[in-house]
Amino acid sequence: MKALKKIWMDGKFVDWEDAKIHVLTHGLHYGYSIFEGIRCFSTAHGPAIFRLDGHIDRFLNSAKIYRMNLGFSANELREACIDLVRKNGVPESYIRPIAYTGYGEMGLNPLSNKISVSIASWEWGDYLGKEGNDGGVRAMVSSWVRLDPRSLPPQAKCSANYANSGLAKMEAIAAGVEEAILLNSHGVVAEGPGENVFRVKDGILSTPPASSGILRGITRDTVIQFALDTNLKFYRNDFTREELYTSDELFFSGTAVGIAKVREVDGRKIGNGRSPVTERISALYRDVVHGKVAKYSKWLTRVDM
Template sequence: MVGIRALSKIWLNGRLVPWDDARIHVLTHGLHYGYSIFEGLRCYATARGPAVFRLREHFERFGNSAKIYRMKLPFDRTTLERATLDLVRANGVPEAYLRPIAYSGYGEMGIDPSKSPVEVAIAMWEWGAYLGDEGVRRGVRATVSSWVRMDSRMLPPQAKCAANYANSALAKMEATSAGYDEAIILNSAGMVAEGPGENIFRVKNGIVSTPPASSGILRGITRDSVIRFVRDEGLEFQRTDFTREELFTA
């Protein structure tokens, strides 16, 4: 769990508003039906000031998620990128996690979200390593989940949508309740897909591999960065399916 320390501002529907004023109605459509898309970015401290990691790529994926879910965003990518940088400046925090989100707002109830307005917010807070500093130093204990990763016949895994993460939440809770730190989720073919909130890489005999997009994973921005690093180091790399047994013997 992340204890969120309130900062000064949140960007909401085109304006920077005080943290405590960024509120939504309890009958917000997306709250009931999971119809929201989001991103997760990191801002890092550098000698030249805070820097947002791969800002453009994250908002390109944000826009693609909206297209997949037939969501008409009221702001273009350039506006959202500038809003993100404005938010970082306004809060004055050198390192933070940033969460842009677009959702079907307060309007009408019912399954069809098209009659509800699309609202957009960007929040940021201080958040350390995803699985904790201890996990970075010593590694984590993971277990194969009994829950199966959905495929594109069920929900579109290439969209970073809140509804998709119910699957991740079930796998995560199952793992932590059994004493593990994280889950490994297989797809409907029994191949390794990804974790609840991260992509998976395997290293065996000097070859680095990761499941392909067709395995039902989200195309992670961090995943793409790791692939670039691997290639820059001259290591052999493959996008390929692999079983849990092949993961166990890495």
């Protein structure tokens, strides 16, 4: 990771190398932290943060689910993200707000620990490597089941959830493919370790509903909006492992991955290799995040450098 200049910690900007916390930080031990992943893209008018309000909203909802009082308003957090991009001075970056139970008491009752909030940013290229952008990634159905909403709420972006994601990701890498797809405890498709999943069959686009135990992705919502706006037939519905194999097209969506075509699942080639719907959505997404489509400019927060 290449260091940038500043990190925002509890309301103040500190130098990158000084953004340190104590080893007995409560959240580090018990997974009690919530976070966001946001991207800032270059546009003709300078850097712009994509769907910042949606990400801040989800951050506050994660905090609510975990009874965390952040001590900062949505507006303060939004302004902190904008200031951070300005101070770090790079045209494209990934922005990571995180809130966690701080140093103080240890033990499983987090309620007496102060909540600390930080926002960092760094330059992050293609999350799934070159294949995510070009020919498509190979995926496997994980032997790890997506966490059950009765155990950990998947709609809260809590660090603890990512132990489940990490197991699936490591399994995929060890098997020689780029990414995992997790089924839920009912045996139907949930999502990737850090992405939502979309399927195209007979010209119809579909993605698992929120009730399947997924994170409600902001990129997922963006894709759904594209489908509605372009009269592409779309459903939120459960699909099975077999239906992954027999899809005409499959793709992942997420802030880190963008829109990433899946070309193979468990050694089965998806469709005939062509992916016109994925390509259309992916091209529109790229244009939108780079500020080339006036209709969606409402989703971009410009940062005056």
